Amino acid sequence: MTQATITKSDTDLPKLLPGDFAIWFFIFAELLVFAIAFIAYAVARQQNLAMFNHYQLTLNRELGAANTLLLITASYFAVRAIQAIHQDEIKSCSRWLYASLACGAGFLLLKSFEYYDKFAAGINLGSNTFYMFYLSLTLFHFLHVILGMIILFAITIKAQRGGYSAENHTGIETGASYWHMVDLVWIILFPLVYIMH
């Protein structure tokens, strides 16, 4: 990962956003994607209020809550990794990153149980509009967790090999920024789809 940013001449200004500026384009685009999907959900829900409320009760809130905790913890560990690299503690940095990855893996595992349950009950995209939204929104987010973990894993390997230091850690901040975005989306998605009645 190179250190150059899109706006090279802006380097003397105080940095508004951590990490590589390019990732923020991506993050904002992703947030826009989810925002549009959430608006679509809201519109569909308004049109089928009773049906949405009915089927929402069939979702597993406990697993959803556990997953929320896992993702928030994963984000916290990523923050600790950045704090560690600021102190030049390379070992501790990669340990925190592994811990963050473990939380991500935990999320995927719990979510897989949840999906297994739903698929076993014969639920699919065509079952009804609520399940269509539930499945497509969470699956789309699921894929983002996987992508976030791939990015995080690449960073972890590089960190472990001493690729980052107190002076040079843009890569970690870049990956962590994306990882926080994945977390943020879930924090909105979970209450919206699982709880709000």
Added chain:
Amino acid sequence: MKYKSQSIAMLYFIAAIGLFVGQILFGVILGLQYVIGDFLFPEIPFNVARMVHTNLLIVWLLFGFMGAAYFLVPEESERELYAPWLAKLMFWIFLVAGALTILGYLMVPYATLAEITMNDLLPTMGREFLEQPTITKVGIVIVALAFIFNIGMTILTGRKTVISLVLLTGIVGLAVFFLFSFYNPHNLVLDKYFWWFVVHLWVEGVWELIMASLLAYVLIKVTGVDREVIEKWLYIIIAMALISGIIGTGHHFFWIGAPDYWQWLGSVFSALEPIPFFMMTLFAFNVVSKRRRDHPNKAATLWALGTAVMAFLGAGVWGFLHTLAPVNFYTHGTQITAAHGHMAFYGAYVMVVLTIISYSMPLMRGQQAANARAQLFEMWAFWLMTIAMVFITLFLTGAGILQVYLQRYSDAPMTFMATQEKIQIFYWLREGAGVIFLIGLIIYLISFFVKGEEVKMVERHAAEAAS
């Protein structure tokens, strides 16, 4: 031009421009047939003219893409083309096959063409844009495979850049998705799925990769901006294009008999398709404003910026206009589609091919840039064709809105033909704009032959560029 084998591109570009002229001539004929129904009937019936107009477009764009790859890849890979003779051979095979196919469309009735070419053995004909006889389709696959082999070997044995790898991905995708055109199931819903897997995944998927890489290449050359910066843009643009484009295929599944959740998935994801195009516009203007050199080829820069803007308007804005299922319920298959189709194809693909032609042709003719007078002609052509296309699009949009209202929305809907009578005025205006486009194209052709004094490159000082 650094490598001798790059000059093979010239062959491809000349053929591309030649077929482009044919496409526009048939476009003007078609436009007239909208208002004078029996114009040139029975020699050139409407359905044949339409087939020639759209097929020529696809074929000349493919010539353009191939020429662009043959020019760009040796330079990016820092080596001669792997097999220049193969590129030349494929050129002639493709040109002859293309010409015979078009002649077939024009000389014999379509059903006879199907019979002569033994369509019965593997029936693939009769579907919009994929009308080519099966044997031509086989020819396209052979040419595409040889092309991928040639380009792929050049890239893999030379320097690998993000631009050439994105281009290669686009080209491989183009070839792979074309294979769906050989599958022609009896079930009409299935047939439509696979038809869209070719048509949509080409123009709203892998072609965007080709377009982005060509644009990035020309921008590096004319602005001298760091490759690193341009590559980052490229990554973000193609990621967004693929995410929105692939699931966005769903916007074609609204009314073909597919499950109704596609109305949601298709609407949401295709609504995002303008984003990568908007990023491309930001990217092009950003890079040009940060340029480190004043390249003497002003026309190429103009084409590059024009591509970014027109692709966003045509593919992005005009696509969004009718992509949401509740809107598309009314606009489906009306002149709104034609409006979008015209500006999107011109803005994204015609213009990007003309951009790389504009940049590379002078180099292949031993100059840095065409002389100032020739560039003036070329820029006139740019403005005439682009403005004409904007008007064609606006008139067709007007026709489309009126058509939707009269035929589908009003309390007393009219029949298709009665509606067509009512929107004639827009078709006349569109034909006028089409003639202006043709004049622009003639000026474009002339620009290659205009003589004048050569212009030289001015490198900007770093300090000046930073300010």
